[in-house]
Amino acid sequence: MERLLEQIINGLQLGFVYALIALGYTMVYGIIKLINFAHGDVFMIGAFIGYFAYTFWGFSLWGAVLIAMILCAVLGVLIERIAYRPLRYAPRIAALISALGVSLFLEYFCSLKFVFGPNFRVVQPPVKQIHWNLGGIPITNIQIIIVAVVILLLLVLQYLVYRTKIGTAMRAVSFDHDAARLMGINVDFIIAFTFALGSALAAAGGVLYTLAYPQIHPFMGIMPGLKAFTAAVLGGIGIIPGAVLGSLIMGQVETLTAAYLTSQMRDAIAFLILIIVLLVRPSGILGRGGPEKV
Amino acid sequence: MPLLEVRDLCKDFGGLRAVSNFQLKMEQGEIVGLIGPNGAGKTTVFNLITGLIPPTSGSIIFQGENLVGLPPYRIAAKGIARTFQNIRLFKDMSVLDNVRAILHVHNGYGFWDAALHSPRFAKKEEEILARARELLEVVNLETRSRDPARSLPYGDQRRLEIARALALRPKLLLLDEPAAGMNPREVASLTELIRFIKDKFQLTVLLIEHQMGLVMNLCERIVVMDFGEIIAEGTPHEVSNNPVVLEAYLGKGAVVNRC
């Protein structure tokens, strides 16, 4: 029982990190219908920036999170400007290939010796891990930090998307670019803003990830990126609560499989569940794919 | 036996009854018009007949056989072809291939014939090509057969949709607003075309249209729908003098202005 609880909490921690990445995927997909494969690599760069910031540049953890978010937001906007915007009116697949190219570029560029180098780096997190036992629930301070930060960011995001002018504009653009433009919304700016927001969240996810899983390398973004995207699809892509729900499910599935079945199989089980869910609900758990209009 | 008999057809979308107790009997060779204000449920009736959406209740009998529950492609193969309100051509395929793609439904050959280009393949393909040309000549698009369908002007795209539907060798042709967006001259030529293909291919035609000129000209019988129900039925003359119809279209106390 103790062990199960511990695993569920581990899963929660993983799920919340996935949620930060999945939100970027889902927002970008919602607004330009692009699977932004480079998003996992933005997460990786966020992790590296955070690591450099608190290890070498003398920042506190919060400073590191903040600086990673800012730099990655800039990176996200740059990627959009260079690799996606010129393809906005091209076939959708062209932007997807470009996204793959950006992803490979970031991975290989960061592997160069004068950038991050190709090797694993072991991280010394700025926060010492402390184990607590809260009324029978085994929990660490790092888990509390991660969950608290993610919930805080989710609340901020929720406020931003549903209570502010720019959030309204984002939702308008995701419905219909042309109509939004006719209403005087600067569509290019809104799209760039969405990338900035998504990338900043992924960067925060990256820094938090280094606390819980203190090993980083330039290809570390691939699997979490893929899993987070899968989580977004699982929940219903384009839907913000769906991304969080999907991520939490994904986190549980992965930790529980690793703990009770076999850790080698956890990726396979996670994707198997995705396929089964899609067969039952072709647009994800919270998705509403109405029938095509004739 | 009527060619098509629709009995008590109902369709609910959530709580909304889009089609309610729809009845229709069509004899071989008839041209029937289905009219009504926007949102009356006309296209839904087409979607129900062609099997794109399942009815909530009711039956659709075509040549003595109930079509309800059959997948769209099986219904099509039995001899019901349609066109679409918002043109749905295979846009990046050539004009010729738009027609040929559908001709295979009745003129097929096996996988290995296709893979090896067997003599049987060659013979069938020649038949298909000849037939496709014939159909394109009917709609006057033979000179554009190599162009991609998307490059055709609007009116031509509508005619290509008709040719593509004819490729199915239908007995019943469903036309969904074939004259939408056409100028009077094009409407006149379309009217002629529909009459011509009806005789040439011995068709029975059910058409949805807002252009009253075309409907009054072509149809022997008109069914009027509003809010999912049939509110009137009869000859063009009867319908156009029916006060219920005028009310549905124009509101209370409107004046008749025939075509």
Added chain:
Amino acid sequence: MERYFCTLLRRRERVRLALLGGLLASLYGALKLLSLAGLINEYWQRVLDQALITTIGALGLSIIYGFAGQFSLGHAAFYGIGAYTAGIIGKVWSQGSITFFLLALLAGTLAASFIAFLLGIPILRLRSDYLGIATLGFGVIVRVALENSNRFYPPLGGATGMTGIPQVANFDWIFWFTVGTLILVCNLIASSYGRAWLSIREDEMAADTLGINTTRYKITAFVLGCGLAGLAGGLYAYRYPYLHPSSFDFLKSFDFLLIVVLGGLGSISGTVVTAICWVFLLEGLRIILGQAFVDWRGVIYAVILIVTVLLRPQGLFSGKEWRLLFPSRDQDGTWGKEGKHASLRG
């Protein structure tokens, strides 16, 4: 008139076949001569074979995605299934005979097709990106299964990879299998199958309403395309001495995808040219950059990819084809004279 026209077409078709045959034979001859003269060394020979094998697999994805429009991000999984199936047969019976090699290839192809069939029935109902992500997931499942395969059957090697497959496949086999695949695919594209696939890609609902059994054609495309990936995998297993699960993961699937997209969706010629160029580019970079800059290979590869897609978002061939590949009856369009209904022209 009609009869004359048909004879004319048949003659044109014969000329085309003769030209195509001559061209392929001389290409083969030229490559053989270069090889015998020592102008193609062992290294480049391997690259050339890899390029041809990749072409076979890419033609499979071209059918699935380029023509039938079914987005697959798991193509390499079927490549892997073919390679491991054919490979394990060769390894266990350790047979180097040609008959055995061909049987193993057949087994690899059929295994990939069969699994594609089982998978395709449920998942081909999904649309576009959802289908893509489901096939991507299947790819991950296959990779994980291969990594753990030694637990079920030790000779499969699991995460350490598999060795000991007789190296029977040489340039001759690979070349003629590529030619065979190309002809098969072109023939199908120029038939009712090709048109049905395209109609599904263009508008699935319209195709369905007009009598095309879309489910059947989608499954046919998927099974056939994956079967070709399996064939390519089988050839790979018998050409290169080492199979490893990571050669068949989603990065490899992306390779196939970008070949099909950069070649231009719905273009066989584009797929062939891009597949060959892409493999040679990758290896060429290794030579050009030299030992000192070999780390830059991935970066340059990525930059070339981005720049190409930015410059040619429709792909290199954008739906165009070499005329030689397809029957001439598809190229006549204007047969003149006004139609019977000419007076009605609007």
